[in-house]
Amino acid sequence: MANIIDDETIEYVGILAKLELTDEEKEAAKKSMGEMLDYIDKLNELDTTGVEPMSHVFQVQNVFREDVVTNGDESEKTLQNAPGVKDNMFVVPRTFD
Secondary structure (H helix, E strand, O other): OOOOOOHHHHHHHHHHOOOOOOHHHHHHHHHHHHHHHHHHHHHHOOOOOOOOOOOOOOOOOOOOOOOOOOOOOOHHHHHOOOOOEEOOEEOOOOOOO
């Protein structure tokens, strides 16, 4: 394994991910991260001359359509479910003074 992950890196990644890892989990994470980086190194050995970079596996192009309202204004229907209504708005309890 050419890529060796140190304890400091695992601690830093744990902080970023907001994880509290046990010593066993840290060791497993170090091993997994090392294996991932080794695999990436192996992929970097591939000859990609003549292969154009792509942003998506499938050919994707933007398809635009007219923005048409289909359901109309249903505010009255929505306000029927409100516990209280004032000036066509929901009335809710105050959260602060």
